[in-house]
Amino acid sequence: MEPHQPYDTYVNPENIVADSDTRSEENKAAVFAEYGIAWGKTSLNAGVRYEHTAYDYFIGGVRADDECRTYDNVFPTLSLSFPIKHVSSSLSYTMKTLRPTYTQLDGSVQYSNRYMYRKGNPLLSPQQMHDVTWMLGYRFLNVSLAYQYIKDYIDSERSLYNQEGSTSLQTYVNFKKNQQLSLLVSLSPVVGCWHPVASAYVCQPFFETQVFGKTQKHNNPMATFTLNNDFVLPKDFVLTLNMDFTTAGNIGIIQRCNYGTLNAGIRKDLLNKRLTLNLQGMDLLDTFHQKGVQYSPLIVNTYEDTYNFRQVKLTVTYRFNMTKSKYKGTGAANEEIRRL
Structure with missing residues (x-):
């Protein structure tokens, strides 16, 4: 229980x-x-x-x-x-x-x-x-x-x-x-020092609601394209260049416009990979802006969300215990944590 x-x-x-x-x-x-x-x-x-x-x-x-x-x-x-x-x-x-x-x-x-x-x-x-x-x-x-x-x-x-x-x-x-x-x-091929991971996700919804007394179809497809690149350099340096782009389309009752991001960084492992330094530049082109239209029965709302995600950050990670955990489960509480 x-x-x-x-x-x-x-x-x-x-x-x-x-x-x-x-x-x-x-x-x-x-x-x-x-x-x-x-x-x-x-x-x-x-x-x-x-x-x-x-x-x-x-x-x-x-x-x-x-x-x-x-x-x-x-x-x-x-x-x-x-x-x-x-x-x-x-x-x-x-x-x-x-x-x-x-x-x-x-x-x-x-x-x-x-x-x-x-x-x-x-x-x-x-x-x-x-x-x-x-x-x-x-x-x-x-x-x-x-x-x-x-x-x-x-x-x-x-x-x-x-x-x-x-x-x-x-x-x-x-x-x-x-x-x-x-x-x-x-x-996810490996080409020399280049380790790319490319993906394409396409979703076709079939959904309709009532808007101002008429049937409104929300069936416009949406696609997300992602390309993450790791370049493994000498002396345990790794250069990263990640980009993604999402096309316009429907998510539920919302018609979203397209948006994308570009991130870059370099990380370095030290002390037999116990210590990791990671310098990152996030949303370098300042393009993570979400616009769209929300359709309700008596209201059509146009919105634009501008996020200030463009930043430079340094992350320092030190691993005190390098032994591998034998536990393979995910925990029954994870679903409740997401709901909270």
């Missing part, structure tokens, strides 16, 4: 929005079983996970019964690995739940600026994701083709907070479904 109790206390002395005192309490228990069988180079694995989750929501220390939920879910997994001549191949199916973050569940209104307030939604249902993935690998080339179906998809949307229409309220809602096809191709 895993108990989690995030608290949120919001005090607004100006009395623009009401003060709030909320607490989320979640207890989760799960069991998992897996079976595997192999025929030569071909293997089949099947598993099932049963999960019981009890979620309680408190306002001012009083349990809000209408916002409390109990879930009992069964999640199957299935994977088949087989070679195609010299190409490794695997086909897998996974069903899992994607629970809303505790911020998304917090029902108190919070002030962002005089034009927009934010609020969570304690009535959100967890997302149920079905994932089918086919992976291929040959030497330094890897290809992954995936289809995802997400039931009760969670996204943000805006509504009018007051009758004058001068302030909007951003909150979170469940949509019936969201689907997407994605393709990931990555290459």
